[in-house]
Amino acid sequence: MLDIGGSQLDTSWFLLLGAILFALGTAGVLVRRNPLIILISIELMLNAVNLTLIAFSRQLENLEGQLFALMTMTVAAAEAVVGLAILVDIFRVRDLEDVDDLSEYKG
């Protein structure tokens, strides 16, 4: 049981929300072809994990989970920077509709 603003809420709700968000993000990465949407989906997955980490951190009254969430946010920011930079570069040199246009390295 977690104490959220005075009201009690079962931890499993948070875990369930995290799982749903993660699944949504995964589905987004797998099925969407727009590179920007794929990047956003990856952010969604990372934040779903963050939510799970914080939920457990609160329940176990252990700050390590929150520290880890901070770490994840840093990595996510770096990942977004690198990913967007690559995308911008690709947009600059060629006309890109979706990620399937980048598949010429297939066997």
Next chain:
Amino acid sequence: MSNDVLALLILGFPAAGALLLAGRGWRMPRLVTQIVGPGVVWAAFIVTLVLFFGGANGDFTYWTWIKSGSFSLPVNLLVDNLSLFMCLVITGVGGLIVTYSVGYMAHEDGPSYSRFFTYMDVFIFSMLLLVLAGNFVFLIIGWAMVGLSSYFLIGFWYHRRSAVLAARKAFVMNVIGDVGMILAAFVLFWQFHDLTYARVFSSVGKSDSGILELAAFLLLVGAVAKSAQIPLHTWLPDAMEGPTPVSALIHAATMVTAGVYLVARMHPIYDVATYAHDTVAIIGAVTALFAATIAIVQTDIKRVLAYSTMSQIGYMFLAVGIGAYSAGLFHLLSHAFFKALLFMAAGNVIHAMNDEQDMRKYGGLWGQMRPTSITFLIGCLSLVGVIPFVGFFSKEQILGLAFSRPGNLGLAVWAIGFVTALITGFYTGRMWWLSFWGKPSPDRPVAHPHEAPPVMLVPVAILAVLAVAGGFIQTRALGIGPSLVSGYLDRVTGGTGWEDTGVAVVLGLVTMLLAAGLFAGALRMRPWSARFPWAQRILEHKYYFDEAYDAAFVRPMDLAAGRGYRDVEELVIGGSLDRTGARTSWFAGYASLLQTGYFRNYALVFVAGAVIVAVLLVARFAT
């Protein structure tokens, strides 16, 4: 200079000449080749003379080549009376022949000209290495290298198919002998753990005679192949495809007599290995008779000389086989004189006849090429064994010692040698009368032949003088006078152990008279072939040796090789590789379909994997 340096110089001169001519010869003026080619042989001859008159004797070790545990192999040269004797023959007769080549090969263009002298110097070097070697390894190296230079020189005119085939045949036959030699060296090493002559020969007495018999028989294989004795003789007549000086030097005077040298050098082994020793004598006697009979029907002048060479080497084998080493080596010396003389005189004739070698197309040369004819006659009389030519003293000494030898073997080989001497008289007479006497043949290619230039006549003349006078250094056949050769060589090979009987001397003179009579009578003898057509056919086919070898070895080998190529090489070896490749590429074609290049496919596989792992983990902890 000390003797060990001089011994190295004997080898060094021809080696340096060969290297110089091989590297620069074709770019240098002809004169340089003409001076360097024979010059280095004469230089080696002079060094040999210095050692000979200095009484040099010793086993000179220069350095240790291989050292492994208790085994060590030195680089050593054995200079003793036997090797110096051989060196004198090789460089002396060799020098004359290489000088003669300056004229004989004059029609060759520049590169071929220097190539010829390169090969000749390589040969001289190899042959000297063979006789000077102080251990079995260098003996075998020299042994193989003379075979190689023989191959080069037989195939010298490589645009002729027959010459190339003859060279190949000679090489294959010689390699059979080389294998025998190498196996013999293995056997001796296995027994004595050493390969130097000195240490092998000194421990021969302590060894099991069965092993020595094996080694002696294997050495005999090498000797028989190199010296063209039955049954490995078929290459020598074909080797006449080479230029005539080559036939004179390699296939008459020196290389083919290496087998005789080998048996004499290995006498400590053969003295113990009596079965192998007797076999040497029997092979020699049989080859002497066999080759002489074939020589009767040959029409090519060089082939007659080739068969007579086989026959005379048979005599030498007979001599060393019964233990009369110095007699065999004396015949080696005298044969080198008169056979080199015969070949070079025949070369003059062949030159004058525009390379025609069929004696039936000569005739009447006595009046037109007098100097060559006289020298050829001297060679013939020496070959027949007429007093006082050198051939008489050497051949009659062999026959006399064979006749006087205690035991039946001596008598048996004497009888064969006696018959052979008579046949020799006949075929030599036939060759002489057919080529030089009578009227010119209507088919003769040149009506007015020119005598050879001095560079080709002087060496022949020198050999003619040696063939006339050379016998007087060893007149033992008559039982009187000096015996310088046997006196010199017996210090290495040991004395013969028995003396000629008086009967043997008389029989020797009778043999000589009969042979000389047949030589003279060959002029008037009616053709006998009409009465014995079957005999003529057998002899013309050389007793069907070539046909038999063809059927027994060459064709089955060809067949097996053809089958092997089709059924094993192409089908199994090549086929399995081809199929492996085809299967791999077929599989890769399907495997590459997995590689779509679509990121989402890879991500899907990754996610699916992660899901499976998660499910498994949950299933495990849930229970």
